[in-house]
Amino acid sequence: MSRCALAAMRINKNNFILLEYEIPEEEGNIKRGFRVLAPVRNKLCEGIVWDVKEEKSTGKKLKSITKVIGDKPFLNEELLDLAEWISKYYLTPVEKVISLIFPHYIRGRWFCHYEVLVTPEELNSSVSFRNDFSDFIEYIKGKKFFAKNTVVKKFGRKSAEEFISHLVSLGYIKEKLIFREEMTFKPHQGAVYAELLLNEDELEHFFVRNKRSKKQIEVLDYLKKAGKPVEIKKLQDDLKVSRRTLKVLEERKAVKLLSELSFLPEYMGQEKIISLSEEQKMSIDAVNEAIEKGIYRSFLLYGVTGSGKTEVYVKAAEKARELGRQSIVIVPEIALTSQIIKHFYRTFKDRVVVLHSKLSDGERQHSWKLIKEGSVDVVIGTRSAIFAPVSKLGLIIIDEEHERSLKEESEPRYHARDAAEKRCFLNKAVLVLGSATPSLESLYRSEKGDIKKLILTKRVGRGTLPAVKVIDMREEFRKGNISILSIPLKAEIKKRLEKGEQIIAFLNRRGYASFIQCRDCGYAFRCRYCDVSLKLHLKKGNLKCHYCGYKVPVPEKCPKCGSLKVRSFGLGTEKVVEVLKNNFPGVRIVRMDSDTTARKDSHRRILEAFAEGKYDILVGTQMIAKGLDYPNVTLVAVIAADMGLNLPDFRAAEHTFQLTAQVAGRAGRGEKGGEVIIQTFNPNEHCIRFLKNYDFNSFYEGELKRRKELGYPPYTSLVRILFSSSDEKSVIQASIQTADEFKYENIPFMGPAPAPLEKVKNNFRWHIIVRITKPDLKEKILKVLGNNHRRIKEQGVNLYADVDPLNMF
Incomplete structure (x- = not known):
């Protein structure tokens, strides 16, 4: 009996389906991970072989795999095992998981071409079809083939499809689908650098011989003073030169233009001789010993801000490279990749690649191929980089x-x-979890002995932990100060500005204000599609929903009563900038939040400009709270520390503590020292009190005690079942029916109840929370969801399970 393959077939851009196929006899060496073409319904599709079986699981006749792409597996066995584990642990179908290890930018693509079957004369005879048909005929005349995409761009989709349909019906052209195994992308044309190629003597000679070429001389002199490649955009902005001037200099071999893919960030930092602390050495020794043994081991690197965790990471990756193994470094924010990459480039140079969503598809494909070929030692990226196709994994670092x-x-x-953790286990690799404020889950596991805890208690160099001052904003209001800036904070900002020092102001909410409301009738502007208020974005002149993107112009009067007394309430980063500018005229302020960093490379540009001293104050949301190391920052202002404390989330205190501690750690990293001012209306809140004295252990002990009493993680696991639909009755009915099934299976649960955000993107939402107190409960949940999924889907209700949820909204 012939063997068969279970393959995950791509039926459109992001959707896969698992189907069984017969393996042709001539493809006897096919195994898991091979890339194939096979029929799905009436068309050929691309897929990945998920499993190979000796016998088919059905009595039906199977379709055969049409083509095997390549002579070896495209994805390795270990990545497939990881995807299978994710599917089981997170109660997610395999079809949803496969895109993690087989992303869109490395897949093939079908291209539609048409073969011209008749002579130009015969084509001319069809011109009578439509007056403007002659242009189309003129274009394809004399061609043997033409691509559909090309004529659609030239003549518009509607006209092109009409012309093609008519010629196909006449038998003059025939459709041909061509599969390209690899997408080709245009070279990235965004951030391009100019590098000086001339030495001192050659420069002098150029200046003498080209006295009239003033712009060219300006460019060369600028690059000489910079001492490193400079972005072309920066050159153009500073010198007002054209791109043509740079092209001429390139042709004259005076400069070299580097695309972002070929530009090596080794220019970003010079070699440094770093003196390691005793605590760093002990941590490095412990991690390196595990790497040398080639065993799975996990570590929690618990170090205060500025304690040199990154140097431990680099040394561990060096040890992995010595042993011929590769490392993956995961950072939580794209903004942090440009910060951490400097440290790794000093050691690994061009054998480091970056992988994250702000890169173009071409750049991600380029990085992915380098990783797969084994041409890199370190992969740095955000969450999805955990699936990078490294073949000799030795170390994963989660910063x-x-x-x-x-x-x-x-x-x-x-x-x-x-x-x-699972990937390290599969590869007998080492996992390092680093943080100054670890999650309660990781701390609890380290106390149990599941993870070995390594501690860094002191800052490296001459940096010291900044003093923390808590300002009770209730007292400020009693004194008549209704500003968002307390009197002590204003005084400290003034003092730092006079000294030429820099300041970070943190507020974890973008926009200008939380909402606007009519003072006469109380009408509040809410999103049409979500159960939330619209946030005021004054700079863009609109009210915007941060969930679905719905926006309306800022109203001049109340739509309900016509009153002109429409006022904004609450605050966001835009308002913080406005207040600072009003209080400190002439101050240079840059804002960093998701509104100002939407464009590619904007994270790096903002941070580099701040590092170079072009701004006095950096105002931002959580993306400025971690990983930034600026010695000239001597003051951190937390504008509203308790903003997240009253959210309906059992992790609210932990999250507030972590975020505030992290942003506080941006101060005092140089010889000048630093100070942190925390403004709050709840100074007696335990997370604020413990933070003031850096008493992290007391906070964690108290929080763990509270979680244990309430039966929350890390003492139990949670699974959240969310139901959503545009029809509220269907959502309620589906959640009640599922709850009844849970009762029948003896599954303990809370709910069903409306989700805290009851309506998002025009969908009503209800949820059920299950505490996992027994090992078999997940299997029971999966059984109930599997049995009811089709019926719930037919009711027009979407259902999903969120295992270990962090967002309960």
Whole structure:
């Protein structure tokens, strides 16, 4: 009996389906991970072989695999095992998981071409079809083939399809589908650098011989003073030169233009001789010993901000390279990749690649291929980089392991920390979890002995932990100060500015204000599609929903009563900038949040400009709270520390503590020292009190005690079942029916109840929370969901399970 293959077939851009196929006799060496073409319904599709069986699981006649792409597996066995584990642990179908290890930018693509079957004369005879048909005929006349995409761009989709349809019906052209195994992307044309190629003597000679070429001389002189490659955009902005001037200099071999793919960030930092502390040495020795043994081991590197965790990471990756193994470094924010990459480039040079969503598809494909070929030693990226196709994995580092952004919020809802742990186990590799404020889950596991804890208690160099001052904003209001800046904070900002020092102002909310409301009738502007208020974005002149993107212009009057007394309430980063500018005229301020960093490379540009002293104050959200190391920052202002404390989330205190401690750690990293001012309306809140004295252990002990009493993680696991639909009755009915099934299977649960955000993107939402107190409960949940999924789907209700949820909204 012939063997058969279970393959995950791509039926459109992001959807896969598992189907069984017969393996042709001539493809006897096919195994898991091979890339194939096979029929799905009436068309050929691309897929990945998920499993190979000696016998088919059905009595039906199977279709045969049409083509095997390549002579060896495209994806290795270990990545497939990891995907299978994610599917089982997170109660997610395999079809949803496969895209994690087989991303869109490395897949093939079908191209539609048409073969011209008749002579130009016969084509001319069809011109009578439409007056403007002659242009189309003129274009394809004399061609043997033409691509559909090309004529669609030239004549528009509607006209092109009409012309093609008519010629096909006449038998003049015939459709041909061509599969390209690899997508080709245009070279990235964004950030391009100019590098000086001339030495001192050659420069002098150029200046003498080209006295009239003033712009060219300006460019060369600028590059000489910079001492490193400079972005072309910066050159153009500073010198007002054209791109043509740079092209001429390139032709004259005076400069070299480097694309971002070929530009090596070794220019970003010079070699440094770093003196390691005793605590760093002990941590490095412990990690390196595990790497040398080639065993699975996990470590929690618990070090205060500025304690040199990154140097431990680099040394561990060096040891992995010595043993011929590769490393993956995961950071929670794209903004942090440009910071951490400097440290790794000093050691690994061009054998480091970056992998994250802000890169173009071409850049990600380029990085992915380099990784697969084994041409790199270190992969640095955000959450999805955990699936990089390294073949000799020796080490995974999760920096800021407590960060919520490590958990995917759309299906499949995996956590990068847990996926990293499983991948290290599969590869007998070492896992290092680093943080100044570890998650309670990781701390609890280290106390149990599941993870070995390594501690860094002191800052490296001459940096000291900054003094923390808590300002009670209730007292400020009693004194008549209604500003968002307390009197002590204003005084400290003035003092730092006078000294030429820099300041970071933190507020974890973008926009200008939380909402706007009519003072006469109380009408509040809410999103049409979500159960939330619209946030005011004054700079863009609109009210915007941060969930679905719905926006309306800022109203001049109340739409309900016509009153002109429409006022904004609350605050966001835009308002912080405005207040600072009003209080300190002439101050140079840059804002960093998701509104100002939407464009590619904007994270790096903002941070580099701040590092170079072009701004006095950096205002931002959580993306400025971690990983930034600026010695001239001597003051950190937490504008509203308790903003997240009253959210309906049992992790609210932990999250507030972590975020505030992290942003506080940006101060005092140089010889000048530093100070942190925390403004709050709840100075007696335990997370604020313990933070003031850096009493992290007391906070964690108290929080763990509270979690144990309430039966929350890390003492139990949670699974959240969310139901959503545009029809509220269907959602309620589906959640009640599922709850009845849970009762029948003896599954303990809370709910069903409306989700805290009851309506998002025009969908009503209800949820059920299950505490996993027994090992078999997940299997029971999966059984209930499997049995009811089709019926619930037919009711028009979407259902998903979120295992270990971090977001309960």
